[in-house]
Amino acid sequence: QVQLVESGGGVVQPGRSLRLSCVASGFTFSSYGMHWVRQAPGKGLEWAAVISYDGSKELYADSVKGRFTISRDNSKNTLYLQMNTLRAEDTAVYFCAKVYSIRRAVVAFDIWGQGTMVTVSS
Amino acid sequence: IQLTQSPSSLSASVGDRVTITCRASEDISKYLAWYQQKPGKAPNLLIYTASTLQSGVPSRFSGSGSGTDFTLTISSLQPEDFASYYCQQLNTYPPTFGGGTKVEIK
Numbered sequence: 001q002v003q004l005v006e007s008g009g010g011v012v013q014p015g016r017s018l019r020l021s022c023v024a025s026g027f028t029f030s031s032y033g034m035h036w037v038r039q040a041p042g043k044g045l046e047w048a049a050v051i052s053y054d055g056s057k058e059l060y061a062d063s064v065k066g067r068f069t070i071s072r073d074n075s076k077n078t079l080y081l082q083m084n085t086l087r088a089e090d091t092a093v094y095f096c097a098k099v100y101s102i103r104r105a106v107v108a109f110d111i112w113g114q115g116t117m118v119t120v121s122s
Numbered sequence: 123i124q125l126t127q128s129p130s131s132l133s134a135s136v137g138d139r140v141t142i143t144c145r146a147s148e149d150i151s152k153y154l155a156w157y158q159q160k161p162g163k164a165p166n167l168l169i170y171t172a173s174t175l176q177s178g179v180p181s182r183f184s185g186s187g188s189g190t191d192f193t194l195t196i197s198s199l200q201p202e203d204f205a206s207y208y209c210q211q212l213n214t215y216p217p218t219f220g221g222g223t224k225v226e227i228k
Contacts, residue, residue, distance in 0.1 A: 035217075045165065105212075107153065107212060112165055
């Protein structure tokens with residue numbers, strides 16, 4: 001069964017750090033780029049970060065650049081998001097998602113985790 | 123690239139034909155996907171490359187368009203279709219999403 005399971009969310013004070021994890025199963029994790037997408041309460045979807053299949057390339061949304069770091073451990077089938085200097089506006093459900101590619105072009109995110117809630121509040 | 127979805131919400135009845143539009147701020151060719159999201163759940167992929175139905179998605183869902191203008195159509199709305207719908211462009215990084223359309227019961 002193909003699935004992604006996130007963990008690590010919780011309540012954290014502004015300025016503190018948190019690390020999210022996303023464990024993959026049912027597919028060859030090391031063959032796919034992976035993304036983090038977040039959704040603030042009652043709001044739409046916001047892309048946050050991507051990492052290439054081998055971890056050699058990363059890209060970030062401007063809203064998280066310099067504060068968040070995406071990484072992966074292919075030996076553990078696990079994706080991470082290290083979130084530092086958290087702000088109230090980072091409060092959201094964080095989803096990990098697998099890319100779906102056709103002839104090397106990414107055409108969609110076909111598998112999503114259930115999400116993990118991060119609340120930044122004093 | 124900005125994606126503008128319309129309407130932001132709509133009320134419809136079971137059996138209605140529903141159309142949602144997504145306009146891109148620049149040409150994205152065919153690299154548009156549509157997702158359905160129900161409350162408290164993750165998004166679910168419906169359509170990719172503007173018009174290709176994802177495996178397992180009912181045929182009442184269809185997509186069309188290219189360039190800057192795209193449409194998601196539900197031919198006969200079913201009770202399980204009441205949800206929010208998002209478009210996403212994957213032509214250029216960052217892969218942006220539209221603001222969403224909430225489909226509610228009339």
